[in-house]
Structure formats: C-alpha cells, structure tokens
Amino acid sequence: MSARELYGLGEIPELGVVPPKMHAWVIRKYRHGPPLESFRREVVDVPDISADEVLVLVMASGVNYNGVWAALGDPLSPCDIHGRDYHIAGSDASGVVWKVGSAVRRWKVGDEVVIHCNHTCGQCHNCNGGDPMLCRQQMIWGYETADGAFAQFTRVQAQQLVPKPKNLTWEQAGCYMLVLATAFRMLYGHPPHTLQPAMNVLVWGGAGGLGSMAIQLIKAAGANAIAVVSSEERGKWCLDIGAKAYINRTQFDCWGPLPSTREREAYKQYLRRVQQFGKAIWEITGKNVDPDLVFEHPGEQTFPVSCYICRRGGMVVFCAGTSGFNLTFDAAYVWMRQKRIQGSHFATLMQADAANHSVMDGRVLPCMSQVFDFDRIPDAHDLMWRNAHPPGNMALMVNAPEQGLHNLEETRALALNPSRG
Numbered sequence: 396m397s398a399r400e401l402y403g404l405g406e407i408p409e410l411g412v413v414p415p416k417m418h419a420w421v422i423r424k425y426r427h428g429p430p431l432e433s434f435r436r437e438v439v440d441v442p443d444i445s446a447d448e449v450l451v452l453v454m455a456s457g458v459n460y461n462g463v464w465a466a467l468g469d470p471l472s473p474c475d476i477h478g479r480d481y482h483i484a485g486s487d488a489s490g491v492v493w494k495v496g497s498a499v500r501r502w503k504v505g506d507e508v509v510i511h512c513n514h515t516c517g518q519c520h521n522c523n524g525g526d527p528m529l530c531r532q533q534m535i536w537g538y539e540t541a542d543g544a545f546a547q548f549t550r551v552q553a554q555q556l557v558p559k560p561k562n563l564t565w566e567q568a569g570c571y572m573l574v575l576a577t578a579f580r581m582l583y584g585h586p587p588h589t590l591q592p593a594m595n596v597l598v599w600g601g602a603g604g605l606g607s608m609a610i611q612l613i614k615a616a617g618a619n620a621i622a623v624v625s626s627e628e629r630g631k632w633c634l635d636i637g638a639k640a641y642i643n644r645t646q647f648d649c650w651g652p653l654p655s656t657r658e659r660e661a662y663k664q665y666l667r668r669v670q671q672f673g674k675a676i677w678e679i680t681g682k683n684v685d686p687d688l689v690f691e692h693p694g695e696q697t698f699p700v701s702c703y704i705c706r707r708g709g710m711v712v713f714c715a716g717t718s719g720f721n722l723t724f725d726a727a728y729v730w731m732r733q734k735r736i737q738g739s740h741f742a743t744l745m746q747a748d749a750a751n752h753s754v755m756d757g758r759v760l761p762c763m764s765q766v767f768d769f770d771r772i773p774d775a776h777d778l779m780w781r782n783a784h785p786p787g788n789m790a791l792m793v794n795a796p797e798q799g800l801h802n803l804e805e806t807r808a809l810a811l812n813p814s815r816g
Contacts, residue, residue: 401438404547404769405796407803407810411504413450413494417441419546420772422482424475427468430776434466439481442542442550447517449502449553450494451510454806455569456544457487458767458789459604460717463780465538466773470720476534477541485544486512486537489559489568490794491803499553507559507802510544510551511572511747512536517554527743528580535741544569545772547794554744557751563761564799565806570790571754571761574604575612576742579750581690581712582612585737588688588710592617597676597686597704599693601638602629602786605714607762609690610638612750615758621679621686632786636762640679647672653699653723666703673704688712695719702736703728710735762787769793 398414408414421437444450462484465473473482492506502508515522516532527533537543542550559568582590590596596613600606601622613620614637622633622641630641644650649668656662677684685706691698694716701711702724711734716722729736742750753759764787767775772791778784792798800806 402547404794405810407452407794407807410803411493413441413548415441417547418769419483420485420769422465422473422484423480424468424472427466427472430463430466430773430780433468434484434773434776436770437481439483439546441548444494444496444550446496446498447553448496448550449492449499449556451488451490451508451549451551451556452493453488453490453544453547453549453569453793454565454795454800455489455793456485456791457570457573457604458775458779458784458791459486459573460715460779461486461535461538462776466776466780473538473541476539479541482541483543483546483549484537485546485549485791486535487569487571487573488544488549488793489563489565490549492556493548496553502553502556505803506556507561508556509559509568509572509751510536510549510555511557511576511742511744512538513555513741513743513747514540514552515554517552528740533740544793545791557744557748558755560751560755561801563754564801565795566766566790566792566798567761567763569793570763570788571604571608572747572751573741574788575608575750575754575759576747577714577739578605578608578612578690579753580742580746581714581739582609582616582688584742584746585710585712585739588712588735588737590616590618590688594618594687595621595680595684596688596690597621597623597701598638598690599623599697599701601633601641604762604788605692606633606690607636607787608759610636611759611762612753613637615753619680621676629786636760642672642675642679647675649700650696651699652695652721653725656725669700669703672700676704685709692716693718695721695723698722699724702734705734707732708734710737712737712739714739714741763790764788766790766792766798
C-alpha cells in the first residue's frame with residue numbers, strides 16, 4: 396500500500412507504511428528563547444534510517460529539562476551539536492516499531508516499545524564489554540541528536556529499545572524512562588557506593604521526575620529515602636510514594652555558592668546554617684547519622700550543602716545542574732572525610748532494561764501527573780522552566796488519539812471508529 400504524503404495526528408497508517416512527511420515540534424537556532432517562543436509546529440521530512448536503526452511511530456512522550464535547555468539554546472544550541480538547521484526535542488517515548496534497518500535482529504515491525512535515550516557508536520571497546528556510557532561518541536537522543544520524540548516518527552538505534560510494559564497506557568509508558576534509568580544508574584551504577592538495604596539517601600527534588608523514581612527505587616531496596624522538597628504538599632506526596640520522611644528546604648537559609656573560606660567569621664555563620672539543615676536530617680536518621688548517599692541534581696544552589704552533610708566515606712552523586720553549573724564545595728571536608736563526588740549520566744541498555752523491569756513488576760510506578768495534547772508541548776516545557784509543574788512526570792500525547800489506550804490494536808480500533816472514544 397502506498398503512503399499518503401502526510402497523515403494527521405491520531406491517524407495510524409497501515410503497519411509499516413511510512414509517509415514522506417510528518418508533523419513535528421521544531422526548534423531553530425535563530426529563535427532560541429523561552430519554550431513558548433522557540434518551539435514551533437512544522438511539517439518536516441520523516442527521517443531515513445541506517446542499517447542498525449529503527450523508525451518508531453511515536454504514541455506518547457515525556458517532558459525533561461533537556462527540552463528546556465534545547466529551547467533556550469543554553470548552555471549551547473543542539474543544532475551546533477548535530478549540525479542540522481532544526482532540532483526535534485524529546486528524549487522519552489513509547490510507540491510502535493514501524494520500520495527496521497537491515498542489520499536489526501532483535502526487533503520487528505509492530506513491536507510495542509519504550510525508548511531509552513543513550514545513543515552510542517556500538518563499535519568501540521566501551522560499547523562491547525565495557526561501559527557504553529563512556530563511549531566517546533555517546534550522545535543523548537533528542538538533545539544531542541537531531542530527531543527526538545516530539546514528532547509522529549522518530550529514528551533511534553535498535554539498542555535504544557526496551558519492551559513496553561503491557562499494563563501501562565501509551566502516555567504512562569512514554570513519560571518515565573529518562574528519569575528512571577538515570578536514577579537507577581545513580582543508585583546502582585557506581586560501585587562500591589551502590590544502594591543497599593537500610594541505607595539513608597537524601598533525595599533532592601523528591602517530588603520531581605528524578606526524585607519520584609529515586610524514592611521508589613530506594614524503598615524497593617529496603618533503604619530510606621529522605622526527600623527534600625519546596626512545600627509541605629510536595630513532601631506529603633513523597634511520603635505517599637514511599638519516602639521515609641521529607642524536609643522542606645524553604646525553612647532553611649544555606650543555599651547558593653560556597654562563601655569564601657578565607658572570611659572566617661562569615662564562613663562560620665554559614666556553616667551554622669548548614670548544620671541546622673544537617674540536624675533536620677538527624678531528626679530522621681538519628682544523631683550523628685549522616686546520609687550514605689546524596690542524590691544530587693540541582694547543582695549550584697545545593698552542592699556545597701550536599702558535600703558537607705554526606706557521611707564520611709559516602710558519595711554525592713549528581714546528574715545535572717538545574718540551578719546552575721558552577722559547583723562549589725569545601726574541599727577539606729571532602730578529602731579529610733574521604734567522601735566521593737561522582738558524576739553520573741543517563742544509563743546503559745542493561746541498566747535501562749533492569750529499571751524497566753521494576754515498572755513491569757509493579758515495584759516502580761511512572762508517577763504520571765499532567766497529560767498534555769500534542770499542541771501543548773511548549774506549555775508543558777514552560778511549566779518546567781518556571782518550576783511550576785506538578786509533582787511526578789508530565790506526559791505528552793503524540794499519535795495516540797486519546798488517553799487510556801494500551802496497545803496498537805486498541806489504538807487502531809479507535810482511529811478507525813472515533814465514535815467509540
């Protein structure tokens with residue numbers, strides 16, 4: 396069957412039929428700025444695939460902070476990374492395999508999948524027996540690559556796919572993988588500092604996407620998650636998903652870059668404020684019991700505190716700098732107390748697959764919050780940019796014609812008979 400030039404959103408072509416054009420939300424370098432200004436809906440070419448790649452019909456996606464960075468062009472324009480004059484963002488997706496490259500063996504047209512965002516060369520020693528996240532060509536799909544999830548079709552490497560949990564709807568399945576796999580690697584991927592039962596883990600941004608996944612993984616391991624949040628409402632939400640306790644950071648005044656250690660009196664006053672935060676942790680863990688792990692991602696505003704309150708020999712593991720990239724800390728407290736500061740970046744296929752199984756067996760929920768139609772993708776990113784988004788993970792509808800659908804059969808039936816919806 397020949398394809399039409401372009402299908403409307405929610406229209407499902409015959410299985411494997413690929414049109415030449417598609418609807419997409421596009422960012423162009425000349426209009427970088429706030430998400431409401433930089434995202435524009437356009438009709439663009441459906442991408443071609445290479446031998447080791449797969450074309451996926453995107454049903455739903457999720458919202459991540461790298462979409463905000465891409466919109467702003469800060470710290471850099473994704474167009475300068477991949478070299479194309481436009482960028483399609485989106486690093487989370489659920490969908491259906493629609494075309495496979497000649498070298499693909501593990502997947503076939505019609506498979507229902509979730510996409511993880513680790514894009515590698517597949518040929519170096521790190522990709523073959525080592526840690527693929529150390530591949531010199533490693534990139535994040537949908538941020539450093541040109542063709543992300545905010546389009547009817549997306550191009551990915553075959554190794555980026557994991558099975559879609561059958562019990563989840565498209566929108567639930569499309570919103571969690573980036574944050575879940577990132578949290579999994581942060582907690583399990585840096586031995587010997589790996590999550591163990593009875594550990595105390597301080598989780599910054601406990602009510603956010605990353606934090607909500609970390610809390611559930613920590614609880615599933617028999618450890619204690621202490622969520623740091625910005626309101627009592629968000630703290631109670633964290634308790635509901637498995638946190639042992641929460642701390643409202645607005646009650647403390649020790650945030651921001653480390654002050655000069657040479658100004659001894661001012662620095663002493665600063666440490667007293669940090670120690671008040673530490674005492675709030677002790678009220679949960681017990682006197683002199685500091686967090687074994689600190690799950691960090693705000694960066695500039697919180698990093699000095701994280702490095703101070705982490706236990707002797709413990710680890711501060713961080714994956715982002717959403718409040719700024721200039722990280723400061725008092726080196727004396729790190730080297731003399733032999734703490735580890737560990738950068739962590741997304742996850743390998745093995746880690747993503749292991750994390751996905753925790754969703755399949757019900758130990759981790761997607762924590763989906765608000766769901767946005769395709770036309771409101773810029774609005775969702777604007778909420779995240781302004782830190783006004785709800786707890787959990789926001790989801791975005793793409794080709795799925797309505798919420799609540801679980802598979803291609805249900806989706807096609809509704810597309811053919813919209814009166815059933």
